[in-house]
Amino acid sequence: MRASEFLLSTLKETPADAEVISHQLMLRAGLIRRIAAGIYTWMPLGVRVLRRVEAIIREEMNSAGGLELSMPVVQPAELWQESGRWEQYGPELARLQDRHQRDFCLGPTHEEIITTIGRNEIKSYKQLPINFYQIQTKFRDEIRPRFGIMRSREFIMKDAYSFHIDQTSLEQTYWRMHQAYTAIFTRLGLDFRPVEADTGSIGGSHSHEFHVLAESGEDAIAFSNGSDFAANVELAAAVAPSPNQSEPEPEPLTPFDTPSVKTIDDLVQQHDIAIEQTVKTLFISGEHDELIALVLRGDHRLNAIKAEKLPGVATPLKMAEEAAVNAAVGASFGSLGPVGLSCRVIVDSSAAVIRNFVCGANKQGAHYRGANWDRDVDGHEVADLREVVAGDPSPCGSGTLEIRRGIEVGHIFQLGTKYSEAMQASVLDEQGKSVPMAMGCYGIGVTRIVAAAIEQNHDDRGIIWPHSMAPFQVALVPLGLEKSTDVAHATENLYTQLTDMGVEVFLDDRKERPGVKFAEMELIGIPVRVTLGDRSLAEGAVEIQGRREADATKIPLADALQNITQRLGVG
RNA sequence: CGGGGCGUAGCGCAGUCUGGUAGCGCACCACACUGGGGGUGUGGUGGUCGCAGGUUCAAAUCCUGCCGUCCCGACCA
Numbered sequence: 058m059r060a061s062e063f064l065l066s067t068l069k070e071t072p073a074d075a076e077v078i079s080h081q082l083m084l085r086a087g088l089i090r091r092i093a094a095g096i097y098t099w100m101p102l103g104v105r106v107l108r109r110v111e112a113i114i115r116e117e118m119n120s121a122g123g124l125e126l127s128m129p130v131v132q133p134a135e136l137w138q139e140s141g142r143w144e145q146y147g148p149e150l151a152r153l154q155d156r157h158q159r160d161f162c163l164g165p166t167h168e169e170i171i172t173t174i175g176r177n178e179i180k181s182y183k184q185l186p187i188n189f190y191q192i193q194t195k196f197r198d199e200i201r202p203r204f205g206i207m208r209s210r211e212f213i214m215k216d217a218y219s220f221h222i223d224q225t226s227l228e229q230t231y232w233r234m235h236q237a238y239t240a241i242f243t244r245l246g247l248d249f250r251p252v253e254a255d256t257g258s259i260g261g262s263h264s265h266e267f268h269v270l271a272e273s274g275e276d277a278i279a280f281s282n283g284s285d286f287a288a289n290v291e292l293a294a295a296v297a298p299s300p301n302q303s304e305p306e307p308e309p310l311t312p313f314d315t316p317s318v319k320t321i322d323d324l325v326q327q328h329d330i331a332i333e334q335t336v337k338t339l340f341i342s343g344e345h346d347e348l349i350a351l352v353l354r355g356d357h358r359l360n361a362i363k364a365e366k367l368p369g370v371a372t373p374l375k376m377a378e379e380a381a382v383n384a385a386v387g388a389s390f391g392s393l394g395p396v397g398l399s400c401r402v403i404v405d406s407s408a409a410v411i412r413n414f415v416c417g418a419n420k421q422g423a424h425y426r427g428a429n430w431d432r433d434v435d436g437h438e439v440a441d442l443r444e445v446v447a448g449d450p451s452p453c454g455s456g457t458l459e460i461r462r463g464i465e466v467g468h469i470f471q472l473g474t475k476y477s478e479a480m481q482a483s484v485l486d487e488q489g490k491s492v493p494m495a496m497g498c499y500g501i502g503v504t505r506i507v508a509a510a511i512e513q514n515h516d517d518r519g520i521i522w523p524h525s526m527a528p529f530q531v532a533l534v535p536l537g538l539e540k541s542t543d544v545a546h547a548t549e550n551l552y553t554q555l556t557d558m559g560v561e562v563f564l565d566d567r568k569e570r571p572g573v574k575f576a577e578m579e580l581i582g583i584p585v586r587v588t589l590g591d592r593s594l595a596e597g598a599v600e601i602q603g604r605r606e607a608d609a610t611k612i613p614l615a616d617a618l619q620n621i622t623q624r625l626g627v628g
Numbered sequence: 629c630g631g632g633g634c635g636u637a638g639c640g641c642a643g644u645c646u647g648g649u650a651g652c653g654c655a656c657c658a659c660a661c662u663g664g665g666g667g668u669g670u671g672g673u674g675g676u677c678g679c680a681g682g683u684u685c686a687a688a689u690c691c692u693g694c695c696g697u698c699c700c701g702a703c704c705a
Contacts, residue, residue, distance in 0.1 A: 069654060069666065070640045074698045084639095094697065200629080203699085320705060337705060351703095358704060376702050390705040417705075536664060572665035579665095590664065600664095 058529065060565045066090070066100055067577050077273045079511035080205030082520050086581045088507070095202025095210035102581060103507070105528035105561075107213065110506050111192050113244050113525060114215050121237035122230075123190040123217055128170045130194055134160035136169040140479045151198045163196035168476050168498065171218040175494060176482035182222045185484065185494065186230055190217035192503060204273070207464070207508045215501040220477075220494045222486060227471055227495040231263060234499045238267050238467050245506065246523025247466075248513055252278050253288040254468065255362065264470035267501075268463025269509040278463045279445050283456020290460065291362040293445045294452040297406035308413045308427030310396070316422040319391040321355040324415065324424065332356045335415045336408045336428075338393040340377035340386075343369050343401070348377055348385055352395045352404040354411065357443040364442055367403065386419050393417040395434045396425060402434060405442035464509040465502070472496040520582030521604045529563035530625055531555060532583040534574050536590035538566055543594050547614060551587065551599075554618050560627065579604065585624050587617065 066087030075081040083089045088103030099107060115125065134152075137143035142150075143162075151163040164170070171189060179187065192215045202210050217234065221227040235251065242249040247269050254266040266289060268278055279293040280286065318324045325332045335355030341364065343349045349370060353359060361374045383389045386398065394416030395402050408414075413427045430437065449458045477483065477493040486492050507526070514521040524530065533555075535548040548564065555562045563583060565574045571590075578586050588600040588609060599617050600609035603624060612620045 066638090068639055072639065073634085073641090076699075091697095201699095318705090322704095324705095337703095339703060339705075341703090353704090355704095359702095361702075374702075379705095382705095390703095393705060540663095570663065570665085570667070572667080574666095575664085576666045588664080592664070 058561070058563055060563065060567045063563070064101055065577060065581070066102075067580055075205060077204045077207065077512070078515060079207065079273070079508040082511050082515055082580075083205055083508065086520055089206060091205075095199060095208070097206060097209060097211075102528050106507055106522070106526055107503065109526045109528075110245065110503055111213075111215075114192065114241055114501060114503065117237045117241045117244070118190050118215070118217065121188075121233050123188050123237075125191060126174075126189050127191050127193060128164070128167050128174075130164050130196070131161050132164045132167075132170060134162065136173060136480075137162060140169050140172070140476055142169070149197050149199065151196050165195055165197040166214075166500075167191070167193075167216055168218065168472070168496075169480070172476045172480045172482050172496070175218075175220050175477070175496075176480060179220060179482075179484055179494070182484055182486050186219055186221045186226045188217055188219040188230055188234075188497075190215060190499075205508060206504050208275070209504065212505065213503040215503055217499040219497040219499075220482075221496070222484065222492070222494070224471075224473075224495055227473075227497050228263075231469060231471055231497050234469050234497070235265060238469065238499070238501070241501070242267060242269070242466070244525055245510065246514075246525050247506075247510060249466070250278065250280070250287050250463065252463070253286075253292055254470075255289065255292050264468070266463075266465050267467030267469075269466050269506075269513060270461050271464050271509060271512040272462055273512050274462035274464040276463050276465055278461050279449075279458045280461065281451035281453055281456035282459055283451060284453050286451050286453040286456070288452075290444055291360065293458070295360075295405075295407060295441050295443050295445045296450045296452055297410055299410070305412055307429050307432065310428055310433050311426045312418050312420075312423050313426060314422060315392070315424045318422070318424065323391075325355070328415075328424075330415050334411060334413070336395065336411065338395055338417060340382045340393070340400075342371040342375040342377055344371050346371070348381065348400045350393075350395060350398055350400055350402045351442055352402065352408050352416075352437075353443050354405065354408045357405065357407060357446070359442060360444040363440075367440060369401070388417065388419045388421050391417070392419065392421050392423060394419055394425060394428070395437065396428055398434075402437040403442065404430070404434075404437050404439050406439050407443060409437075409439045464505065464512065466506050466509050467499075467501045469499040470497070472498050515582075518576070519580035522582040522584060524584050524625060527561075527582065527584050529561045529583050530585060531560055531562045531621055532578040532586045533562055533564045534571070534578060534586060534588045535564075535566065536571050536574075536588065539568065541591050541594075544589050544591060547594055547599065548589050551589070551617060555621065558622065558627070560622070560625065585621060587621065 068085045071081045072084050075084055087100050089097040089099055091097055134143055153161050195214045196211050199210050202208055219230045249267055249269045251265045251267050254264045277290040279288050279290050321335055321337055332355045336352050337355050339351045340348050365372050365374045415426050416428050418425050445458055447460045451458050473495055474493040483491045483493050511520050535544045538544055552564050584604050586602045593600055598611040598613050601612050601620055602609035
């Protein structure tokens with residue numbers, strides 16, 4: 058590709074409304090342009106990147122036995138009513154009507170369609186297992202699209218759905234997909250981790266998310282430094298410290314005045330108490346809008362997902378109003394504690410092993426010292442409520458946890474028979490009996506991968522593409538092209554040779570100053586740059602510089618082709 | 629949805645308080661100089677100042693309504 062026949066839409070200045078680095082660089086490099094909130098045009102340069110990502114996904118899906126198909130974006134309401142999701146899905150599902158006032162939606166995902174295909178086309182266990190996939194546009198009317206393409210409303214997803222005669226077969230395909238995903242993200246050159254994830258209301262024995270590690274990630278992931286264990290912090294089990302040290306004698310329960318204590322920090326600082334000896338008490342709503350007290354150690358955070366899963370707790374989690382707490386307990390935020398409560402009390406397992414703890418006295422401006430479970434608090438329950446923190450022992454039993462942030466680019470899970478039962482997708486088994494098929498589903502955020510790759514690979518000059526997703530592999534930068542026949546010849550020769558080998562070359566034949574060309578090639582992140590100028594050609598050399606390298610290396614013109622292909626790992 | 633910010637040329641912004649000919653930088657076009665890291669100069673192109681209504685001799689500016697867009701948003705007792 059020649060620059061003179063291409064459109065580079067680079068910006069010198071960063072658009073004001075882009076916050077994260079990938080969004081800024083995607084706009085500056087001219088990969089995308091915003092059309093509406095969470096809706097973008099992919100410009101020619103961006104599409105080249107997308108297509109390369111898609112090609113890798115397609116290759117790995119095909120070799121893992123996937124069958125590519127293409128399902129409609131616009132989907133009839135009837136199918137969604139059948140699965141029950143027309144009502145369940147909520148406002149994220151974009152709905153529309155056709156000219157006959159028939160209801161449709163824009164597909165946010167395709168379980169309904171694929172299940173329809175499955176039930177119509179698959180009749181016998183002999184046709185199973187089978188795994189379909191597509192790479193296609195999805196629409197989700199997000200409450201708040203943000204970070205450019207990272208959380209957009211319209212996006213491209215690779216979604217796959219498998220059908221099975223039983224759970225065993227489902228698990229086989231599930232792990233095959235796990236392997237395929239590992240192969241895909243490895244080939245894309247991303248630093249990623251598969252992590253155990255919430256199986257949600259669907260159930261199933263496994264679910265894994267694939268996260269690209271990046272500070273700007275929206276998810277927190279807990280890793281063990283002593284094993285392969287990795288889990289979304291939403292899910293990671295917190296291990297309570299074992300109380301096997303010399304147990305202190307129980308002290309008497311002693312109230313003391315804390316008129317200016319509003320927070321745990323105040324308490325710790327003003328009264329010289331170790332934060333590990335304090336507990337905090339949060340009130341949430343139960344299913345019948347009654348108060349439930351949750352007790353955590355002062356330095357721990359509530360994990361809302363864990364709390365929500367407790368029987369009897371309102372979903373989604375709802376914190377109690379201050380007024381309601383005050384009315385029921387007789388004290389307000391800042392002086393609350395578990396002693397003497399009449400409501401249900403659930404204590405985090407790490408808080409439940411503290412002896413002689415300090416807590417609010419349920420009397421305004423007062424706390425207790427020397428509080429002890431069982432003696433002072435009756436009939437409390439113990440559960441895992443808190444978010445894990447760095448340094449916690451790993452729940453797998455080996456090593457301690459480290460917390461990193463990640464961008465979720467893939468998610469695989471086992472659907473079981475949820476959709477096949479709701480939509481009567483059954484086959485005859487070996488006994489001639491009709492059974493609902495087990496299903497799995499496997500997603501990859503194709504557009505999000507592009508943003509994630511930039512988050513992970515950039516410097517102050519711009520994007521640094523992994524070789525496998527670069528829009529062009531080599532930039533040829535001739536200097537003084539129109540004045541020097543030497544430069545012109547060397548450039549054309551190299552361009553032809555590389556192109557003939559199937560290398561994607563960007564020939565910057567514009568009449569721009571060298572600095573402009575260098576800056577733009579770096580901004581758009583082409584992995585290998587070859588500079589051809591009279592200065593080096595006089596010595597029979599060209600200059601080759603990898604995008605991550607600080608300086609160019611002079612290479613004899615005769616060796617240039619080999620040097621380039623070596624760098625690219627092709628030829 | 630709640631809170632806050634912002635809408636003036638493709639991008640970044642000033643002008644709005646205090647009404648009086650719509651500006652600056654980048655980009656773009658032409659020419660000249662320059663020619664190995666976003667160069668310099670001269671001259672240009674491009675705007676119904678988000679939309680609608682109102683006040684006024686006069687509105688980017690004041691008033692009302694609407695729209696768009698960006699950021700934040702349980703608790704951390």
